[in-house]
Amino acid sequence: MxxxxxxxxxxxxxxxxxxxxxxxxxxxxxxxxxxxxxxxxxxxxxxxxxxxxxxxxxxxxxxxxxxxxSPIVVIDVEDIDASLARIEELGGQTLLGRQQVGDMGWAAYFKDVEGNSMGLWQSA
CATH class of the missing domain: 3.10.180.10 (2,3-Dihydroxybiphenyl 1,2-Dioxygenase, domain 1)
Known part of the structure; x- marks a missing residue:
C-alpha cells in the first residue's frame, strides 16, 4: 500500500x-x-x-x-513520476527526480507547500 x-x-x-x-x-x-x-x-x-x-x-x-x-521522511508511492507531477500540480516542487537505487527501486525528493523537504520511494 x-x-x-x-x-x-x-x-x-x-x-x-x-x-x-x-x-x-x-x-x-x-x-x-x-x-x-x-x-x-x-x-x-x-x-x-x-x-x-x-x-x-x-x-x-x-x-x-x-x-x-534536516532529517527527511520518505513516503512509499506506486509511481514516482506520477507522484512528482501531482506534487507540482498542487504547488510542491521537485528537488531531485527519479534516481535508481541499486536493484531495490527508485528514490526522488520534493519540497512540499510548507517548504519541507521530503522523499519518495518506489520499490522495484
Missing amino acids: SGRVVHFEIPFDEAGRAQAFYREVFGWNLIDMPEMSYTLVTTGPTGDQGATEPGFINGGMLRRESPNE
Missing part, C-alpha cells in the same frame, strides 16, 4: 560522530556503504524484506549537503 512512511534519512557533518551517537543512544545497527556515501540504519529486527515486526521503520544517514538540511 502506498502513502506510508517507509524510511528516514538523517544528515550528518561527521559520519563517525553521528554513527557513534545513534549506535550508543538507541542501539541502532549501522552498516557503512562507502561506495554509496551512505550508512544503512536498522532500528529493530530486520530481514531481507525489511522490518520483521510492526511499529518501526529503518533508514539511513548521509553527508549534509546544506547548512539548514
Whole structure:
C-alpha cells in the first residue's frame, strides 16, 4: 500500500560522530556503504524484506549537503513520476527526480507547500 512512511534519512557533518551517537543512544545497527556515501540504519529486527515486526521503520544517514538540511521522511508511492507531477500540480516542487537505487527501486525528493523537504520511494 502506498502513502506510508517507509524510511528516514538523517544528515550528518561527521559520519563517525553521528554513527557513534545513534549506535550508543538507541542501539541502532549501522552498516557503512562507502561506495554509496551512505550508512544503512536498522532500528529493530530486520530481514531481507525489511522490518520483521510492526511499529518501526529503518533508514539511513548521509553527508549534509546544506547548512539548514534536516532529517527527511520518505513516503512509499506506486509511481514516482506520477507522484512528482501531482506534487507540482498542487504547488510542491521537485528537488531531485527519479534516481535508481541499486536493484531495490527508485528514490526522488520534493519540497512540499510548507517548504519541507521530503522523499519518495518506489520499490522495484
